[in-house]
Amino acid sequence: MKRSLVLTAMVGGLVLPAAAQQPTATRAAAPARPAGEWSYLDAPLTGPVPSAGKLVAITNATIMTASHGTIPKGTVLIRDGKIAAVGANVTVPAGAEIIDGTGRWVTPGIIDAHSHSMAEGINEGTQSVTAEVRIEDVLRQDGISIYRQLAGGVTVLNILHGSANTIGGQNATVKLRWGLPVDSMLFAGAPPGIKFALGENVRQTNGPQMPGRQARYPRSRMGVEELLRERFTSAREYQAEWKQYEAARKALKKGQPEPIPPARDLELDALVEILEGKRLVHGHSYRSDEILMLLGIAKEFGFRIASLQHVLEGYKVADEIAAAGAGASTFADSWAYKMEAFDAIPHNAALMAERGVTVSINSDSDERARRLYQEAAKAMKYGGASEEEALRMITLNAAKQLGVEKLTGSIDIGKDADIAIFSGHPFAPASRVEMTLIDGRTFFDRNTAPTLQQMIERMQRRGRPNTTDADAEGGAR
Amino acid sequence: MRRFAPGWLPAIGLGLWTAAPTPVAAQAGTWALTNARIQTVTQGIIEKGILIIRNGLIEAVGATVPIPPDARVLDLSGRTISPGIIDLASTIASGPAPAAPAAAGGPGGGAAPQPSGRPAGYDPAAAVADELRPSAADLKAAREAGITAVLLSAQRGGIRGQSALVPTRDSLERADVVRAPVAMHFGFQGAQGTYPATLLGVIAYERQTLYDAQRYGLLADRYRANPRGLERPAFDPGLEALVPVVRGAMPTFFAASNENEIRRAAKIAGEFRLKLTVVGATEGWRAVDALKGRPVVVSVNFPGPTESTGWAYRLARKDGPDSTRADSATKVAIERNAAALHRAGIPLALGTGGLRPAELIPNVRKAVAAGLPADVALQALTIRPAELAGMGQALGSLEAGKIANLVITEKGDLLADSARVREVFVDGIRYELSAPPPARPASGGTPAQVGGAWAMTLQSPQGPMELTLTFQQSGASLAGSMASMMGNTAIDEGQVAGQSVSWATTIQMGGQSITLNFQGQVEGTRMRGNATLGTFGSATFTAEKKP
Structure with missing residues (x-):
């Protein structure tokens, strides 16, 4: 019983085999896969790294750049993992590896601005402020959901701490370099971030007192605001202490004893980085009043909110969000799963975008992450967003919220070649991702993916995999 | 990974474990071990050598060593002496499991405070x-x-x-x-x-x-x-x-x-x-x-x-x-x-x-x-x-x-x-x-009949916990379920050998699967034994069969 449930859940996430009559993207010079036994097992690390062709060209495809329109029959040229040229008239140098894009649609790799994939720990819920904990410390590289997300064109994740705490842990921005050790999946150029949370999850976590457990402060939205103000006030004092120490060290004369440094506090270190604008805040929020509260705290302490997460009532305060320069990362049409999500509308993303907010659509779920392109399409259907605006909601805008827009998020010269190749228009219901490239390397290719039947057979033979790969959807929202 | 849980040994010491060899003598003194093959590890192998022990130390070792007159001589012809194994990855419990905190978290209380002010498992001064x-x-x-x-x-x-x-x-x-x-x-x-x-x-x-x-x-x-x-x-x-x-x-x-x-x-x-x-x-x-x-x-x-x-x-x-x-x-x-x-x-x-x-x-x-x-x-x-x-x-x-x-x-x-x-x-x-006894000794005759419902109290590190066990017995194998505040889970690998009962179950907690292993001894309608609770440590339990 238990096993069959697991199997069903896993099969639900599998990749369907390409239909035989569909034209397939072919590689003229596909990288040689190691034949025979697993080179994986002998390798000190995780597996054969997809080879990086020095020169790769995706030709004759419909290219949706997300930044400067759609090119009907275009070419993307990739040199050393970066986009070297894009356009209708790109000369492909001799020796380039060709990916035939005839009949294909090419988009930037999809960026999920809210994920809990890969983490062997989501909520350190024992305290309401845990700015010192780091998702980066607990990542695991081999969950099957990573592969499934690649099969949905996803290349970058913003892996966040859960929403149990007023100030949760530090995020990790990763590229889905499936098969590499976990440190190689970290997105090197991404600025650090942190999760904040407001409202019911924070208020209710460890709320009821139970034997062996103390009721946790804060228990109301008032308390959440107070706690934020109190912590940032402490952070300012801590910052001043260190400044004083550094000044004393500079002014030190020969023969004088070295000043004693203040005690290092990992929690306050992270908060000081926020005050100094070095750490991006991703704030879980639902109601318009709490959104305004967080924007107010940020203004009071002089930092910016990089993204409001969920932000289902964002449409009510879109002007205020835009004025604060905050981003908004929301669901397309997931609502009413709890009291504070009752006022949600599917027009939210488009309405906020119309008022000048940088809007992204996220998954918060390993399952939804596989089809974020369909979520983006809903912003067109309901809110009337333009095609490019909708695409940006899962690419360039998310990149902006993560502070990586100079590196990825659109098909522009100089950016990392993080690319998804679709069988048809990405917003069409029947379209599928054929290939996913990260830094110009193929990390997913439907031609070399096992079929659904093969995967089922393997699972049946092997039983349940021991991965911490539970679907992250649910209570965490 | 199957983990050996040394803590439960005493409880079922009368069961399977009598199968293991037992020492018949333990005495100190001066010994001359002769005619042995000696693996010194650091100085090669002595094919036929003598090793002298005095006062707990190796006094001499070599191919020709004079045998002290006061030594008890052990002729080890056909046997090999090697240095004793040193196990730095031992999981032997250093002491009894800490008692469950009394009345854990009465009103307003958190986990029982440690004398150090640090949580259990987090005191560097603990030796x-x-x-x-x-x-x-x-x-x-x-x-x-x-x-x-x-x-x-x-x-x-x-x-x-x-x-x-x-x-x-x-x-x-x-x-x-x-x-x-x-x-x-x-x-x-x-x-x-x-x-x-x-x-x-x-x-x-x-x-x-x-x-x-x-x-x-x-x-x-x-x-x-x-x-x-x-x-x-x-x-x-x-x-x-x-x-x-x-x-x-x-x-x-x-x-x-x-x-x-x-x-x-x-x-x-x-x-x-x-x-x-x-x-x-x-x-x-x-x-x-x-x-x-x-x-x-x-x-x-x-x-x-x-x-x-x-x-x-x-x-x-x-x-x-x-x-x-x-x-x-x-x-x-x-x-x-x-x-x-x-x-x-x-x-x-x-x-x-x-x-x-x-x-x-x-x-x-x-x-x-x-x-x-x-x-x-x-x-x-x-x-x-x-x-x-x-x-x-x-x-x-x-x-x-x-x-x-x-x-x-x-x-x-x-x-x-x-x-x-x-x-x-x-x-x-x-x-x-002693020489090992024949394999598979009888372990207590016909299996105990344990089918039915049991009320169980687990003395977990978090305090006592009430559970309900429902066993379905078929010969020596057990199936059924275990219900508690952790949910209702299936019993895996259930076995009855004589009066010994063992089973496992897997609970989901905080996104992790934790396998709990139980070993019990049945006495009529009562059972007591030990449990290993994955990362939560070990515990003892008692259970009583519901009428």
Whole structure:
């Protein structure tokens, strides 16, 4: 019983085999896969790294750049993992590896601005402020959901701490370099971030007192605001202490004893980085009043909110969000799963975008992450967003919220070649991702993916995999 | 991974365990062991030699050694003497499980406060040698597998405190400790119901505490040098104990098994320049780069193929071999771990790491079959762990002046397939093992009838917990379910052997699967026994059959 449930859940996430009559993207010079036994097992690390062709060209495809329109029959040229040229008239140098894009649609790799994939720990819920904990410390590289997300064109994740705490842990921005050790999946150029949370999850976590457990402060939205103000006030004092120490060290004369440094506090270190604008805040929020509260705290302490997460009532305060320069990362049409999500509308993303907010659509779920392109399409259907605006909601805008827009998020010269190749228009219901490239390397290719039947057979033979790969959807929202 | 839970041994000591060989004599004195093949480990093999023991030490060893007139002579023709095994990855409990906190968390209370003010499993000042009460049965099981010294350390927590190397002799006294502290032990288990509860918090807590210890050392030094005009630093025995650790004077033993754990441990050690020894490292071959330049205590408690990192990756490859072949290939890689580390130039010791002591040598043989040179394996069981524990001058080889810890095998050298341990000397005390009884002794006649509902009380580390068991018995096998505040879960691997009952169940908690193992003894309509609760430690239980 238990096993069959697991199997069903896993099969639900599998990749369907390409239909035989569909034209397939072919590689003229596909990288040689190691034949025979697993080179994986002998390798000190995780597996054969997809080879990086020095020169790769995706030709004759419909290219949706997300930044400067759609090119009907275009070419993307990739040199050393970066986009070297894009356009209708790109000369492909001799020796380039060709990916035939005839009949294909090419988009930037999809960026999920809210994920809990890969983490062997989501909520350190024992305290309401845990700015010192780091998702980066607990990542695991081999969950099957990573592969499934690649099969949905996803290349970058913003892996966040859960929403149990007023100030949760530090995020990790990763590229889905499936098969590499976990440190190689970290997105090197991404600025650090942190999760904040407001409202019911924070208020209710460890709320009821139970034997062996103390009721946790804060228990109301008032308390959440107070706690934020109190912590940032402490952070300012801590910052001043260190400044004083550094000044004393500079002014030190020969023969004088070295000043004693203040005690290092990992929690306050992270908060000081926020005050100094070095750490991006991703704030879980639902109601318009709490959104305004967080924007107010940020203004009071002089930092910016990089993204409001969920932000289902964002449409009510879109002007205020835009004025604060905050981003908004929301669901397309997931609502009413709890009291504070009752006022949600599917027009939210488009309405906020119309008022000048940088809007992204996220998954918060390993399952939804596989089809974020369909979520983006809903912003067109309901809110009337333009095609490019909708695409940006899962690419360039998310990149902006993560502070990586100079590196990825659109098909522009100089950016990392993080690319998804679709069988048809990405917003069409029947379209599928054929290939996913990260830094110009193929990390997913439907031609070399096992079929659904093969995967089922393997699972049946092997039983349940021991991965911490539970679907992250649910209570965490 | 099947974990050996030594704690339950006493409870079912009358069951399966009478099958193990038992010592028939234990006496100290002067011994001359003659006509033996002697594996000295450090000075080659003596084909037919004599080893003299006096007052717990090796007095002499060689091909021709005069036999002292007062020595009792043991003719060991056809037998081999090897140094006793030193197990630095022992999971023997150093003392009884801590009593459940009384009335845990009455109104307003959190988890029971520790005297140190730190959560259980997080007190660096905690020293095993201060409360040394391993069970005699555990020590005996180790000894009879040829293990003459074990490193006792707390098995749970993040900063677990200080370990002690003890001989596996009966009626162990504190005075018998070989060395303490040997190391400061770290791990990745969260605290119960308080910060740090998750891996996220554990790593942050460890880093913060190590920063605190660095500063504590700095302030203490200044104050010691000249207290005048200085505010007195607050005394903290935990940080005091960590100062030699952050200064690299005391070794850090970090329990880390899979690839990512090893990398996490190495990262922390690198950040604080700890003198790191990873203990476990069952996936060391996947993290050779992180282990380079550091000694490793490798557990031969091999994980199963689906417990290994990258399982899902293999599943998702179209051109991979079928699953059976993938399994066997993974198994080979797992057993090749020690060989791979050795080839990479990493000095290693081998240990049980949760394995039943009797399975240590058989699994070491598998590691040898997978490519670990036999002489390296023998060193990794003897002289290397002695050195790692800072006792290389006194233990780990058969040399004059060293402690008389030795193991005597028949039918081959210690690691030979056919070899059997017949005698063990610990601190010069002789423990003779009787010949093994025939396999599969009757274990108490017809199986007890336990089908039906039971009301069970589990004395968990979090306090007493009420559960309802529903057994369906079919001969010697048990199925059914277990209901509690943790949910309703199915009973797996249920077995009845005589009056002994065992079963397991897997609960989901905080996104993790935790397997709970139970061992009970039935007396009519009552049952009592022990449980291991995965990362939550161990517990005792009682149950009564519902009418």
